[in-house]
Amino acid sequence: MLAQSFSWQVTVIILPLVAALLCFMLPKWGRWLGLVMAFAITGSVIVLAYQVMNQGALRYAVGGWGAPLGIDLYVDGLSLLMLMVVALVGLVVSVYSMAYFKAGKAVHFWPLWMLLWTAMNALFLSADIFNLYVTLELLGLAAVALVALAGGVDALGAAMRYLLVSLLGSLCYLLGVALLYHSFGTVDIALLAERVESTPAVWAAMALMTVGLLFKTALFPLHFWLPPAHASAPAPVSALLSALVVKASFYILLRLWLEVFSQDSTAAAQLLGVLGAAAVLWGGVQALRQTRLKMLIAYSTVSQIGYLFLVFPLASLMAWQAGLYLLLSHALAKAAMFLAAGNILCFGGHDRIADLDRVAQRLPLSLTAFALAGVSSMGLPFSGGFIGKWMLLDAALQSGQWWWVAVIIVGGLLAAAYIFNVIGHSFTRAEISHEAKPVPAIMEWSALVLALAAVLMGLFASWPLAVMDIGAPFGGGGS
Amino acid sequence: MYAINWDVWLPLCILASSLLPGLxxxxxxxxxxxxxxxxxxxxxxxxxVLVGILIWGVFNGHHYEFRFSLLPGLDLVLRADALSLLFxxxxxxxxxxTTVYAIGYLEGSPHRSRFFGFFSLCVTATVGVALAGNLMTFLLFFEMLTLVTYPLIVHRGTQEARRAGRIYLAYTVAGGTSLLVGTVWLYGLAGSLEFTSQGFVADLVTGHRVELVIIFVLLIAGVGVKAALLPLHGWLPQAMVAAAPVSALLHAVAVVKAGAFGIVRVVYDVYGIDFAVSLGVALPLAILAAVTILYGSVRALFQDDLKRRLAFSTVSQVSYIVLGTAIVGPVAAVGGLVHLVHQGVMKITLFFCAGNLAETLGVHKISEMDGVGRRMPWTMAAFTIGAFGMIGAPPMAGFISKWYLGLGALEAGQGWVVPVLVGSSLLNAAYFLPVLYRAWFKVPAASWPAERSFGRVETSLALLLPPLITAFLSLLLGLLASAPFSPLQWVRFIITLEYVP
Amino acid sequence: MSSDLFYALTGASLFTLGLYALIKHAHILRKILAINVMGSGVFLLLVALAAGGQQAFDPVPHAMVITGIVVAISATALALALMLRLREASGLAVLPDTSPEELSEQLPEAPSDVASKNNGKNA
Amino acid sequence: MNSALTLPSLLLIPVLPLLLAIALMLPPLRRFALWFAPWAALPALVVSLLMVPGVSVELPWLLFGSYLGFDETAGVFLFFTALLWLVAGVYSTGYFSESCSRAWFLSWFLLAMAGNLGLIVAQDMVLFYTFFTLMSFASYGLVIFQRTPEALRAGRIYIILAVLGEVMLFAALVLAARAAGSIEFVAVQSALAEAALRDWIIGLMLLGFGIKAGVIGLHVWLPLAHPVAPTPASAVLSGAMISAGLLGWLRVLPLGELALPGWGGVVLAAGLLAIFYAAFVGLLQRDAKTVLAYSSISTMGVMTAALGLGFIAPENWPLILAAILVYALQHGLAKAALFLGVDMVTAAPVSKWQRYLLIAGLLLPALSLAGAPMTSGMIAKYLLHVQAASVASFWAGWLQVLLPWSSVATCLLMARFLYLVWPRQRAGSVVVVKTRMMWLSWTVLFMVVVLSPGFLPFSAAEGLWLPEKLAGALWPVVFAGGLAAVIYWLAKHGKWPFHFRIASGDILLPVERVLWPVLHAMMLRSYRTLFKRRFLLSIYRRVGQCYSGLVFLLEAGENGFRRWAVGASLFLVLVMIFMFLAWQIIF
Incomplete structure (x- = not known):
């Protein structure tokens, strides 16, 4: 518990914060500062990862205060993986944004994005539930501001609604925090886990916090705010929101359920599973109906989030791992999809699926990125999505709850249907040549790199799974 | 050390030899x-060349295996056993x-880089399917095959092509899902997915008979989609809108073959034929195959589009492989497996020829084929050999398979198979001979739908040579069936392994 | 009824009232106000419950509340700024997909063309 | 002939015509091949004369491991078959004036020849079947060569029956191979005696080969196909290929192994029926070649009957076999001589003098067929008669009684034939240019027919040339000749009361006119109802209705969720539900 002279945990929070300030103060240099800092943050995450892999889970008390008064930063396999995926997606999106944002918007984008990164890193490192609230709120505000960046009625309306949702969710969460603190006198997750027992206050807190977080995670039927927000935001922002931001609230939910609410709340877990299943199906069907590419991708996110909730009723080690694996590969794949969609939008000036033929054939790299990411979303090999789906199926069958298998299958088929609906258009013979804006190669490659990463997740699964076990985050919830 | 290294890396090199050029x-x-x-x-x-080395090595007792951990307890295994070598x-x-043919066929058409890229990936996936050493690896490459074939089917980008692609996907993705569920379930029960000759299920699972039957159905349904087994065959006739090299690939080299090969794997190396019989699933499979054989032929009888007729013929012919697999007994198994090779060679000939007709003369329908034998004698000679092979007339390759199937069915006491074979031969004759009659004996129409001139030869050499080679092969494979290293001999060798403990 | 419980119940009531207003009212400004009311409720609850504990003095809830207020202020600021931008862009400070009945109920001065515009978007 | 030469010479028999056929298809080699093509059967003829019977060689790589061999049966068959192909080949060089159609004809001709010669030296079922198939399919090209509507119809009927025969044989051979565990003829014949599915095998074999051999009921293609083919092809079709079916029977059926009176009776009865039925229908024909075709059916009836006798009396089989061989030989030679003669009579450039000579020349083969004294036909009939007499059985008794009457029937047919080719008819359709080769070949054949009684080994031993035996053979000829003269006289004076005819193809006609259209319509109709759109469309439509309902639901649902009040209320409801669930856990 001793304060170390230098902590990489703190570094990964401080670095983006400093970057945000610098970008804000030196708007001219914002782009380059942002990029350099993105590399720096990624580097420090790598160092942290190295440290964690060698030494196991780490707890660091900021300023030496320690729980219950001080702020603890805790990193285990779960949070490390989250940090790493944020770093990877963040880095690629930063590179992409270099080319994407022209002068005007770049001024706003870089500080907000760095702030978002700060919030996420802090969130994944937080060891207490109040700190989680603060970072969650910070994350929400930054995310809303980023959505509003696009301007226009659609984006502003979507941002406004997103903000209200975000605030409502966090307030409920905060109410839960108050109840828990009242009952057990601490907000530290580890301590709470030791002290927690079944009381009305706990179940009220559980309900409030869970549903508050569900709202922010956009689980069906509380998903309504997500598609407009994600679809109307600028492409890099959509990628960040869909890939990372919704995962942050899920991460908190996961932590709480693993540690604090882990005692036999099977009915609630089943309900989460049912909602997840409904999300998988509803999101998939809605995605199938969309005529705009970005809306389709957004609904695909709604559907994919549903999968993550199927692990709650299964609640075995394999299931948690499967959920996390799906989360990671979805993050990579969805970011790649949105970036590719951004390229198409930028190139052709529209994202109408029916008219994609004029565009897609001339952006083969982006199309490939979209297709590869789509493969992961469908859960077909070789991709991270496949591995996650495999483990989820295995867990479902082993627990004897075969009905989830049906959901997973139908979800996969729906995903295949809507993904190929897009890809099929790109093969259409396009007679009419189209006025197009060239897309910088760096933007095309960024999308492709993320998609390839999602594919590689399917080949090298052992390593992330080994990292996941550091500090046994799923040990409590295991079978 | 050096030799050991090669034993590990050779399978991967074979994969890479098409993957890297493709990329x-x-x-x-x-x-x-x-x-x-x-x-x-x-x-x-x-x-x-690498495959040649591999065969030589396996024959000399080398053990080629590449292993790579995919998930804890689950490896990606590429292994060269006798069965995989065949494929x-x-x-x-x-x-x-087919590559030679495709180069000739697509000369001057758009998007060739895309086409040949996916073309190579398609073969990579096929080789992966062939070399897969466990069900997991098989599944991975099987699904990959689905994905990389789709762009080939829709390559032309017409409305029909996209429709065909959609139907293809609808079937194959659903099939893949079924396969996935079956595989996961089986893994949960058995804890291993390693292909073992005579099957691993019987050794690792006790009880769970109902589950095992359901899993069998799931697995067979999964691979059966690609093998175009009866209720799952709908995509194949649609997919004939694709270019001729693609059809050749679909019907003879990759997709359909992968499905049939999968059925062989599931029956022999997952369940083991004896265990499959004791579960009572072998006979229904054989009956399904027999029904498919007859059904496909009947449908083929009524098609005027040449490639569509050929497609239904594939539906019928591929089920020979399934039939041979599902009948218990080494002789029938030889018939089924050797048909894997024979059907491929014969059907690819037919599709090449159909492609030549379409490309050179614009002839797509059988009713347009009057007298085409005079204009393109070489092509039609190859077609004739392929057609007679399909009918099962000696000494073509098809006869060899059919003979073994019939003999094996009798050996296994499944006499009902012989009438099925006879009926299928009759139907094959009924839909192939009229085509030959038109081509050779009718007076040609005044002009062809869309003729292209190639000077002295009837069509470009890149289009002409491949069907001639494969036609010659399908004749040779039958005529010299008992020569050393012929597919028949190799299959006999495989089956000895399968049936002799 | 101890005063702590009274404060706690008041906090809960404020929260509920705010929630009701947040759901009911179409105008964004009212929603922002409602959110603030809810926030106040939570803060009240936090402080009240902390006081009811065994310890005589617990600084943690206060630290929490202060942090929470800072967060609430920045959120409100962002919300107000957004609302102004939205009104600037669309002419109305309501969320998209608001039904015309709600509009006419809440904003009697709402011009009919906006209502029909929203209607069209729904269709 | 030493053993080193055995394999190459046996191989050469089928391979030479095959190679020449391929060479004919290649334009650069065509001229060259045209020179050699007519002589392709020469090696086979030489082998049949020089090779000592009883050799067999294995070709382990071929098919399932094949055997080529030469035994007595093969010797007889190879001799007359090769001779016929040779003669017909030479004849064809004169028959076809232009080299293009000659090449086209010869390529089919050579393929069929390769099959026919190859199957004779094949010593296992699979190789035999292979050559048999080659012959069957190549003959199709010969049948429809003229492309007249009749030829096309004949071809259609022929190919349908040929394919049917092929598949029946396939089934029979597979069953036999399974029963014997081997594909060698020797093993199969003996194993068949004990085979479980023996009756199936025998039945399928009889039918499968019976199509080629023109067994009654399956004979319908013969009278259609033989007349329409070019004359050299007719000659080999009727003389040689028809016997291939017979050879098939001889090779695989368990003759001489065990007594099968049931099968014997059936086969014998079918043979007897064929003899008289075919003769009757043949007498009503107006085309000379059709009459000859029916005569072939009738003669094959005799051989079929002999085969039936073999089933009944296995102990007599070697002698019956000898009779059959002689019969096949003499029939092949005589029938071919008649066929080749037809066109030479009617064709224009033949001078009047030559024509009368020819008629006289046709008379001798005709008499041989009828079994007139001093012909090989008489020897064959006599041998068979002796065997029939030595077997005590109901059907054998009938054979004994009816055999002379078969001579009467044949004789009448021949009279009809001669009447039809009588030179007053000048309606020759074929223009013959190179008559020299045709004359040469026909003369050679004629000489062989004339001389054949001399080199058949039986005549002296049996004392056949004794007067009473000659008289026994003479009376049917005289009787039939008289009858024919009477009928001719009656008909010439308009007093012949019967004026009906049966079109060639006899029992095929009702099948073709009634049964087939009905079946075809039924098939088409059931196919359409099963697979055409209407059925599927209704399903699509129903699904479509459901789908539009679903779409409405989806749209309304999603729009509802988007409304803030609805969404936030849902949030509230969810909180309640979760609280309720937690409540359940605790209490």
Missing amino acids: LIFFLPEERVVMRTLLNLGGASLKL VALSAVLWLI
């Missing part, structure tokens, strides 16, 4: 024809021929 081709600009051709043919030839050799040989 490189994607990035080639459209007009770099020479480079692309060089990569294509270089990759295909290299693969052939690998088939696809390697036919790929080379």
